Amino acid sequence: MEEQQRARRPGGRSARVRAAVHEAVTDLVNERGYGNFTVGEVAGRAGVADTSVYRRWGNLENLLADVVLARLNERSPMPDTGSLDGDLRTYAANVAREITGPDGLAVLRLVIALSGKGQEGLRARDDFLAERNRQLQSMLDRARERGENPPDALGVLDHVMAPMYIRVLFDVGPLTPDYVDGLVDRLLSHGGSAQAPSTPRKSR
Incomplete structure (x- = not known):
């Protein structure tokens, strides 16, 4: 004992x-x-x-799933800058740093590989996606409570996360600060404003 x-x-x-x-x-x-x-x-x-x-x-699949979730929680802290604009930019920069770090690509490859490893692998992939969604949702809910008009979590995934993942997985271009900021700009221009609905968004 x-x-x-x-x-x-x-x-x-x-x-x-x-x-x-x-x-x-x-x-x-x-x-x-x-x-x-x-x-x-x-x-x-x-x-x-x-x-x-x-x-x-x-077994190995359970171990790999634990590695994936641990890396996600350790290296993608949720920012609280006081605005959706600031939160999204900080979060996107954190994710870019995470997935271009020493083992970032290995973790992404694990998530993809686990998807083809039966029910345990699918569960591990779903756990990763659910945790990423939970993180995003907490940030977006906080923005909504402040009176802002955030996009939904899927919009963040489609417009910000997915392009970064594709660039890293296929080595088709660096994740420069300007590129990452541009992804957030496009998301906010199409999927929601970083200001309260009654307040015009300030130009950057």
């Missing part, structure tokens, strides 16, 4: 093992691509027993 409590203590051995295993997964995806490594290789890279990985995650 005491051993279980120690394992669950934040910052303890359990947290260190999880961090090491997650790092091993993203390293292996970057080096070999999805489907080209085993739980045993992940465990060896992380310096833990493969039985520890199986005991905690059950």
